[in-house]
Amino acid sequence: MAEALAISAPSRLGQRGFLVLAGLAAIFAVALFAGARFGVLLAIGLGFGITLEGLRFGFAGPWRAMILRRDPSGILAQLLAIALVSIVAFPLLASHPGEIFGAQAPIGWAMVGGAFVFGAAMQVVLGCGSGTLVNAGSGNPVGLLALPFFALGSLAGSYSLVWWTDLGALPILTLTGNSGLIVTLGLLAAVAVLLLALAAPGTRRVPGRLVIAAVIVAALAIGNLVVAGQPWGVVYGLGLWAAKGAVALGVDLSGSAFWSAPGNAARLGESVLTDVTSLTNIGIIGGAFLVAAWRNGGLSQPLPKLPGKAWIATIIAGLALGYSSRLAFGCNVGAFFSGISTGSLHGWVWFAAGFAGSVLGVRLRPMLGLEARA
Numbered sequence: 073m074a075e076a077l078a079i080s081a082p083s084r085l086g087q088r089g090f091l092v093l094a095g096l097a098a099i100f101a102v103a104l105f106a107g108a109r110f111g112v113l114l115a116i117g118l119g120f121g122i123t124l125e126g127l128r129f130g131f132a133g134p135w136r137a138m139i140l141r142r143d144p145s146g147i148l149a150q151l152l153a154i155a156l157v158s159i160v161a162f163p164l165l166a167s168h169p170g171e172i173f174g175a176q177a178p179i180g181w182a183m184v185g186g187a188f189v190f191g192a193a194m195q196v197v198l199g200c201g202s203g204t205l206v207n208a209g210s211g212n213p214v215g216l217l218a219l220p221f222f223a224l225g226s227l228a229g230s231y232s233l234v235w236w237t238d239l240g241a242l243p244i245l246t247l248t249g250n251s252g253l254i255v256t257l258g259l260l261a262a263v264a265v266l267l268l269a270l271a272a273p274g275t276r277r278v279p280g281r282l283v284i285a286a287v288i289v290a291a292l293a294i295g296n297l298v299v300a301g302q303p304w305g306v307v308y309g310l311g312l313w314a315a316k317g318a319v320a321l322g323v324d325l326s327g328s329a330f331w332s333a334p335g336n337a338a339r340l341g342e343s344v345l346t347d348v349t350s351l352t353n354i355g356i357i358g359g360a361f362l363v364a365a366w367r368n369g370g371l372s373q374p375l376p377k378l379p380g381k382a383w384i385a386t387i388i389a390g391l392a393l394g395y396s397s398r399l400a401f402g403c404n405v406g407a408f409f410s411g412i413s414t415g416s417l418h419g420w421v422w423f424a425a426g427f428a429g430s431v432l433g434v435r436l437r438p439m440l441g442l443e444a445r446a
Contacts, residue, residue, distance in 0.1 A: 117355015129285035156290035174414030177401035180241025186400030191429025201306035201403030209360030225394020226311030303410030309349035
């Protein structure tokens with residue numbers, strides 16, 4: 073036994089060293105073929121994936137914890153990260169107009185309804201946009217199944233986006249400057265106080281692990297804003313992958329107002345290695361993979377014993393995640409996290425509608441065979 077341990081320890085060390093080298097090699101390769109800026113964006117994406125998986129920082133799980141156990145610690149960590157990004161993002165947006173852009177979107181029927189449906193669907197698969205990427209990267213079978221349908225749903229949503237937005241929407245409303253930052257921080261504090269007031273005894277303390285994760289995620293999000301010129305997002309990259317796949321199969325997307333827009337049409341013909349959202353998405357998948365392989369020496373999550381209706385529900389939920397997030401102008405990352413931290417009021421409305429949808433989604437999971445009934 074001692075000899076086996078002596079042999080396995082160097083082997084494990086070698087595997088981990090290989091993982092580190094593989095991550096660095098990927099960053100170097102992207103920097104070499106696409107440019108240093110894109111290599112940095114992949115590194116930021118890897119940082120997101122490593123932090124989200126390694127420190128268990130997410131969105132769907134903490135919202136579920138608040139709904140079921142009145143444990144607000146995970147959401148409080150999210151609010152801390154958003155506040156830290158806001159403190160830097162508001163001055164950057166004010167001082168670099170035309171160079172750095174916020175995650176701005178109108179508040180309308182499509183946005184509210186999309187956020188509600190997304191909140192429900194993310195609880196069904198226990199993963200939002202970034203969570204689905206992390207789950208897939210770490211080898212979670214539900215995440216692996218949901219991810220391609222998420223992308224297909226986003227493509228479908230882009231086709232009908234104009235019809236939905238024509239149902240009615242307010243102009244884009246934003247908080248800007250020092251006054252906007254003060255209001256944003258005040259609202260974040262008010263939500264935190266409300267959560268603490270509703271919390272069950274013994275759940276009001278945020279674990280140090282989540283505080284560290286919040287600081288790292290905030291730093292990476294600020295880096296993304298500076299390097300990419302736009303906030304951290306997820307949904308666009310997934311829709312782009314599906315759109316590129318459709319074009320490769322001979323599908324004509326010129327009938328889509330979304331994909332025929334000049335900027336989007338140009339990206340269809342360019343490498344995903346020059347699309348900032350695609351790079352961070354790839355990085356999140358890769359970072360989660362590295363953490364899972366570091367822990368286990370490989371990806372070995374067994375196939376869960378779920379009824380057939382659970383797998384069908386996962387496919388439908390994946391499609392709903394993609395479709396609804398396109399209508400809602402983003403997921404927990406692009407709308408809630410980045411919207412609020414860059415002053416867009418749609419982020420706050422998204423938060424309320426998405427959380428309401430999550431309440432429904434939590435109740436749906438046992439009905440769909442994804443967990444035992446309480």
